Amino acid sequence: MGTGRLYAAVAAGGFRRYATYRVATAAGVFTNTVFGFILAYTYLALWHEKPHLGGYDQAQALTYVWVGQAMFAVMVLGSAGFEEELIERIRTGDIAVDLYRPVDLQLWWLAADMGRALFQLLGRGVVPMVCGAFFFDLALPSGPLPWLACLVAVALGALVSFAIRYIVALWAFWLLDGAGAMQITWLTGVFFSGMLLPLNVFPGALGDLARLLPWSALLQAPADVLLGEADPWGTYAFQLAWAAVLLAVGRLIQSAATRKVVVQGG
């Protein structure tokens, strides 16, 4: 089996694994839609008070809400993804078995997580977006090109999301208990991804800072590409740069961690 085919199979496994839970997916779609409605109404009030806030008109702001709900599960902005399992394997020592396998640990989890992200995009992304478009006036592009451009930004965003969570999970080699680190990452992620409010509404220097951090690649970047507010190529370059840096850091930590592994007998 070629390496490429191996990782494709792992990704397909990640996809299938999440596709199994149909009721859970439907329940997630329901929750995303409910939150989408609540947020949409608060944004309507906000943009009614101050039209063109952050450079968005009202339809763009509403579109941002529903892109956010669509990205919620894809970018793992709400709950835990693979990292929970990886931390558990590190804690119990099962990781030793993984390290013994003739595959690259980081690429293995990356492939599985990409499969998951693809499923979440189809399973939990499309329906809330359609629902939002049905009930609200959204600023959706008419041609296929902005959609394709947005999809590329989503894929790169998922890559950055993985790279961040992989680093967080590896801390379990030192901390053993990954809960604290995960909670901090989750908080930072929700805040700086633009899940609470679009980053262009953040005032002054806070907004500038938020735009430079990797989390803006997860939601703000794909949303702005879809809304035609950002140049796709510049956005891709930003996302790729963060993905490269974070994946490299993850790899460094991984090699330091695996040198540290002590396999307990029994």
Place this chain on the structure above:
Amino acid sequence: MADLDELAAEHADGRGGARVRETAGENPFGEYGVAGRVRDGLRAYRMIAAMWIRSTMAYRASFAMTTFGNFAATSFDFVAILLMFSQVDELGGFTLPEIALLYGTSGIAFGLADLMIGSMDRLGRRVRDGTLDTLLVRPVPVLAQVAADKFALRRLGRITQGLFVLGYALTTLDIAWTPAKVLMIPLMVCSGGMIFAAVFVGGAAFQFVAQDASEVQNAFTYGGATLLQYPPALFAKDLVRGVTFVLPLAFVNWVPGMYVLGRPYPLDLPTWLAFAPPLVGVACCALAGVAWRAGLRSYRSTGS
């Protein structure tokens, strides 16, 4: 948010085994009427909760961190509101202190329910993996066991955060206080807690059927709490009607809150309804209890 809470709890206190001996051993509960069962249920709840608190306190640093995390996580909603008000002076005709009053009361009411029975959303998992069977054979009401399961004192973080915001609201708001308005604040927080608790139990009852749908429960619990942070004037009339007459979340803080703020309620409801929350709370709990019993009776074990 819920997932991380649970995860933190699992790591902080992963010793569920102790519970079995503690509750089952010394309580020869018999069948003797509703009052007796309620008393036994409360007693069992207290003991299980105390056990979880003891086990959490074995790792004090972890407890302090997760409580602070809970506090910080729940603060984010309010940070978002503050960011909004850095751009505007009013939202739906309401000022920041007025919204803070709604936010604080919603936060505390939800926090109380979350502290007391926030673990109810784990029921679906228990149905799936068959661990619910263990609870059924113990001579303790199942509801008490599920409600106290993984009792998490760190959820005080959410209540504390709500108290801070409510404190800010009460000190900055310009209200002509009357005894009725003063009394209304603790009244709405307690009744609101009951209403949210009923939503938790009702959602758990639904999971007997749906098993895999704890997210639906989140939509009503966390979603409801988020909805109530904003004034009703923001939302579509049908949505407001729905959460007033169908799922009466509006009685947590919207209706009594408008009374305190001296504003008319959007659906032109009579003012005296502001005093209805305790009744609504009791009614919701009774209905949730019925739903729970029906759910429990329909339970078929997975056999694993």
